[in-house]
Amino acid sequence: MDTDWETVSLDIDDDVATLTIDRPDSLNALNTETMDALEEAIAAAEDADVQVLVLTGAGDKAFIAGADIEYMQSLSTEEAEAYATQGHDICRSLETFPGVTIAAVNGYAFGGGCEMALACDLRVASERAVLGQTEIDLGIVPGWGGTQRLPALVGDEVARRLIFFGDRIDAGDAYEHGLVGEVVAHDQLESHVAEMADELAAKPTFALRTAKEALNKYHEAPRDVGLDFERRAWSGLFGTHDQREGMAAFVEKRDPDFE
Numbered sequence: 001m002d003t004d005w006e007t008v009s010l011d012i013d014d015d016v017a018t019l020t021i022d023r024p025d026s027l028n029a030l031n032t033e034t035m036d037a038l039e040e041a042i043a044a045a046e047d048a049d050v051q052v053l054v055l056t057g058a059g060d061k062a063f064i065a066g067a068d069i070e071y072m073q074s075l076s077t078e079e080a081e082a083y084a085t086q087g088h089d090i091c092r093s094l095e096t097f098p099g100v101t102i103a104a105v106n107g108y109a110f111g112g113g114c115e116m117a118l119a120c121d122l123r124v125a126s127e128r129a130v131l132g133q134t135e136i137d138l139g140i141v142p143g144w145g146g147t148q149r150l151p152a153l154v155g156d157e158v159a160r161r162l163i164f165f166g167d168r169i170d171a172g173d174a175y176e177h178g179l180v181g182e183v184v185a186h187d188q189l190e191s192h193v194a195e196m197a198d199e200l201a202a203k204p205t206f207a208l209r210t211a212k213e214a215l216n217k218y219h220e221a222p223r224d225v226g227l228d229f230e231r232r233a234w235s236g237l238f239g240t241h242d243q244r245e246g247m248a249a250f251v252e253k254r255d256p257d258f259e
């Protein structure tokens with residue numbers, strides 16, 4: 001199934017959805033029309049019940065060059081708050097998306113673009129990717145979750161350096177900092193992420209969703225709440241088809257046939 005907005009496309013192939021920001025002339029910067037489309041596209045992917053959502057950018061230069069600076073330059077405080085709220089909502093919908101989300105970072109990922117990648121479960125970068133929370137040089141700070149999600153991923157010191165200096169770092173440095181999980185050749189990015197997505201799509205659905213939810217708790221809840229969630233969620237998986245099948249397959253020395 002293909003669904004298209006003017007600047008966003010959603011391609012759903014069985015259990016894998018690919019969401020592409022498609023404004024290459026503006027390096028996929030997120031104007032309000034694109035933000036509205038992005039919200040709808042993520043909701044459509046959720047309705048389609050996919051197991052994996054891949055987020056990427058059109059063209060061969062940019063993942064997402066950030067929030068739209070031209071649009072932002074004359075915003076009032078109230079308008080800025082509405083834009084921040086929409087950005088937060090989109091990032092949160094990626095973070096809480098029931099399936100696994102993968103940012104295929106195919107080029108520039110600055111400001112809000114870097115924050116969209118941070119909100120995904122996993123980040124794979126092309127060797128051409130350049131990432132950064134560059135807001136400081138625009139007289140602002142990260143406003144779509146970067147001050148909270150970046151330190152969780154790279155640690156406090158590195159996050160402070162990236163946000164204070166606004167550095168633009170290449171894929172290799174991003175990997176060194178743990179900002180991306182992997183760097184691949186530019187022309188291999190799409191096929192590599194597709195392979196990852198197919199592998200994840202074959203995993204048992206309830207278990208994968210539960211794992212994501214429990215890992216999110218690690219970042220969002222006190223330790224005792226997270227541990228309690230894990231204990232209850234773990235027990236809740238017993239009796240599901242995939243738990244019975246996965247364990248029976250191991251004992252019977254055969255491949256499992258998950259639902």
Ligand code: COA
Pocket residue numbers: 025026027029030065066067068069070108110111112134135138
């Ligand atoms: N918002 C709005 N438009 C943007 C944009 C953004 N964040 N990033 C790029 N564009 C637009 C440019 O204005 C330009 O439009 P034009 O052709 O109508 O003039 C077009 O995309 C191409 O960008 P350009 O700067 O000419 O390309 P480049 O290859 O020389 O540089 C970047 C690419 C990404 C290094 C540079 O565009 C840049 O630094 N962008 C801002 C990144 C940023 O700080 N983002 C965080 C925002 S919170």
